[in-house]
Amino acid sequence: MHFQENESVTMVRQMVRDFAEKHIRPDMMVWDESQTFPIEVFKGLGELGLMGVLVPENYGGSGFGYYEYAAAIEELAKVCGSVGLSMAAHNSLCTGHIMQFGNEDQKQRWLPKLASAEWIGAWGLTEANTGSDALRMKCVAHKDGNEWVLNGAKNWITHGISGDIAVVLARTGDLLDSHGITAFVVERGTPGFSGGKKENKLGMRASETAEMIFEDCRIPEENVLGNIGDGFIQAMKVLDGGRISIASLSLGIAKGAYEAALKYSKEREQFGKPISNFQAIAFKLADMATKIEAAELLIQESCDLKTRVKT
Amino acid sequence: MAKYYASEVSVYCANEAVQIFGGYGYTKDFPVEKFYRDCKLCTIGEGTSEIQKLVISRAILKD
Ligand SMILES: Cc1cc2nc3c(=O)[nH]c(=O)nc-3n(C[C@H](O)[C@H](O)[C@H](O)COP(=O)(O)OP(=O)(O)OC[C@H]3O[C@@H](n4cnc5c(N)ncnc54)[C@H](O)[C@@H]3O)c2cc1C
Ligand SMILES: Cc1cc2nc3c(=O)[nH]c(=O)nc-3n(C[C@H](O)[C@H](O)[C@H](O)COP(=O)(O)OP(=O)(O)OC[C@H]3O[C@@H](n4cnc5c(N)ncnc54)[C@H](O)[C@@H]3O)c2cc1C
Numbered sequence: 001m002h003f004q005e006n007e008s009v010t011m012v013r014q015m016v017r018d019f020a021e022k023h024i025r026p027d028m029m030v031w032d033e034s035q036t037f038p039i040e041v042f043k044g045l046g047e048l049g050l051m052g053v054l055v056p057e058n059y060g061g062s063g064f065g066y067y068e069y070a071a072a073i074e075e076l077a078k079v080c081g082s083v084g085l086s087m088a089a090h091n092s093l094c095t096g097h098i099m100q101f102g103n104e105d106q107k108q109r110w111l112p113k114l115a116s117a118e119w120i121g122a123w124g125l126t127e128a129n130t131g132s133d134a135l136r137m138k139c140v141a142h143k144d145g146n147e148w149v150l151n152g153a154k155n156w157i158t159h160g161i162s163g164d165i166a167v168v169l170a171r172t173g174d175l176l177d178s179h180g181i182t183a184f185v186v187e188r189g190t191p192g193f194s195g196g197k198k199e200n201k202l203g204m205r206a207s208e209t210a211e212m213i214f215e216d217c218r219i220p221e222e223n224v225l226g227n228i229g230d231g232f233i234q235a236m237k238v239l240d241g242g243r244i245s246i247a248s249l250s251l252g253i254a255k256g257a258y259e260a261a262l263k264y265s266k267e268r269e270q271f272g273k274p275i276s277n278f279q280a281i282a283f284k285l286a287d288m289a290t291k292i293e294a295a296e297l298l299i300q301e302s303c304d305l306k307t308r309v310k311t
Numbered sequence: 312m313a314k315y316y317a318s319e320v321s322v323y324c325a326n327e328a329v330q331i332f333g334g335y336g337y338t339k340d341f342p343v344e345k346f347y348r349d350c351k352l353c354t355i356g357e358g359t360s361e362i363q364k365l366v367i368s369r370a371i372l373k374d
Contacts, residue, residue, distance in 0.1 A: 028345075029339060029345070032345060080345075081345075081346070081349030081350070081352070082349065085352065085356070131359075132358075132359060132361075132362050202348050202351060203345070203347075203348030203349035203350070203351055203352060204348075204349050204352045205348075239357055239358060242357050243313070243314035243357055243358065244313065244314070246314050246317075246318065246353055246356060246357050247313040247314045247316075247317040247318070248317075249321075249353060250314075250317035250318040250320065250321035250350070250353040251317050251320075251321070253321040253324075253325060253346050253349055253350045253353065254317070254320050254321040254323075254324040254325070254350075255324075256342065256346055257321075257324045257325045257327075257328035257342075257343055257346040257347075257350075258324050258328065260328060260332075260341065260342055260343055260346075261324075261327065261328035261331040261332065261343065264331060264332055264335075264341075265331055268333075275331070281331055284327045284330070284331060285331075287323075287327070288323070288324045288327055288328075291320040291323060291324065292320060292324065294316070294320075295313070295316055295317040295320045298312055298313035298316055298317065299313045299317060301313070302313045
């Protein structure tokens with residue numbers, strides 16, 4: 001990318017690169033093989049302010065914008081996609097939801113813990129039978145006095161077992177009613193809330209993906225985020241921001257793969273010359289570089305939009 | 312558009328990178344096999360590529 005990068009973006013990039021070389025690269029294949037979620041890495045990222053990248057400083061965050069956020073995820077993903085994904089889910093989804101839709105008390109209560117990585121965050125929308133079609137969710141919450149009683153399960157949740165806090169979307173109205181879903185904050189240790197099956201995945205194996213189970217789980221009224229019935233609309237907005245993070249995650253992986261291939265193609269010799277001398281290989285590199293550049297421009301544009309129309 | 316495009320680019324690049332590495336790309340001694348496995352999440356998580364296209368096409372077709 002040939003735009004002049006903001007100084008703080010360059011600083012974040014360098015900080016993440018150093019951290020990843022020191023604390024991620026040496027052990028990442030071990031975590032990958034054994035599907036270990038390396039919680040200490042996230043505590044370390046917390047110390048660098050990367051677990052509350054977008055959180056304002058008065059709530060214990062770094063107060064950065066989307067450019068810094070995108071750069072941090074990209075640099076993590078160049079080394080290890082799993083760490084990038086977990087960092088993105090913690091920041092964009094769980095923390096992002098509380099930051100955008102929590103009231104002042106809720107923000108004071110939870111954001112500092114999330115931003116420092118004292119607590120790892122999870123965000124539960126998906127269920128076993130409802131992925132793309134999230135409106136059909138079965139997880140329900142009923143009002144009982146000044147508490148809500150949550151029943152059901154969420155699947156495919158990043159940090160479903162290890163998360164200390166979860167934002168959970170549950171039905172409080174009619175099936176398929178986009179105003180029939182509400183967002184609740186559930187803290188680990190709440191009776192009736194437990195972790196379930198952990199998925200055994202193709203990739204992103206160091207990022208924990210698991211089930212969250214709710215059995216007559218009682219949640220106080222003050223843990224409702226925003227208005228009753230606004231949960232689905234909130235979730236769609238949270239995902240809008242989250243998509244910049246998945247785009248950056250993608251860009252990091254693409255660059256990591258491209259850079260490794262570029263280097264290898266100059267070193268590997270066949271038929272008496274480096275394979276990069278063969279047009280078949282050189283054209284592959286040209287296509288990769290072009291697509292990466294285009295993806296990066298789209299992400300830059302999204303960051304720009306997100307920065308200018310900040311809500 | 313950024314999410315849809317970038318995620319497809321990551322799958323494209325990881326695939327080509329493994330090809331450039333030849334047999335070595337198919338092993339855990341080089342990082343490209345991990346990129347190849349990890350990248351696939353990007354076209355699925357937080358809205359699959361098909362759902363992104365649904366959102367994009369709705370936006371360009373409205374009015
Ligand atoms: C590693 C990982 C981490 C995740 N983390 C979280 C998390 O933290 N929180 C959370 O809530 N969820 C999480 N998810 C779930 C993720 O958001 C879903 O997997 C995703 O939304 C897709 O849903 P699905 O897997 O049920 O696929 P489905 O919705 O069953 O889709 C299957 C296929 O059908 C296609 N399809 C579906 N509907 C349509 C349509 N209308 N038109 C055309 N094609 C369609 C899809 O594009 C896809 O190709 C995670 C998933 C993974 C793999
Ligand atoms: C699972 C597995 C099992 C195998 N089993 C056997 C076996 O039983 N017996 C055996 O003998 N071998 C075996 N092999 C080796 C296999 O045949 C080689 O991996 C294959 O021939 C490619 O060689 P390479 O990996 O050294 O890649 P390279 O030759 O280094 O190629 C790297 C890249 O450069 C490209 N390239 C190379 N030369 C040119 C050129 N002139 N023009 C354009 N592009 C070029 C290639 O297409 C590739 O994309 C096995 C490999 C694997 C992965």
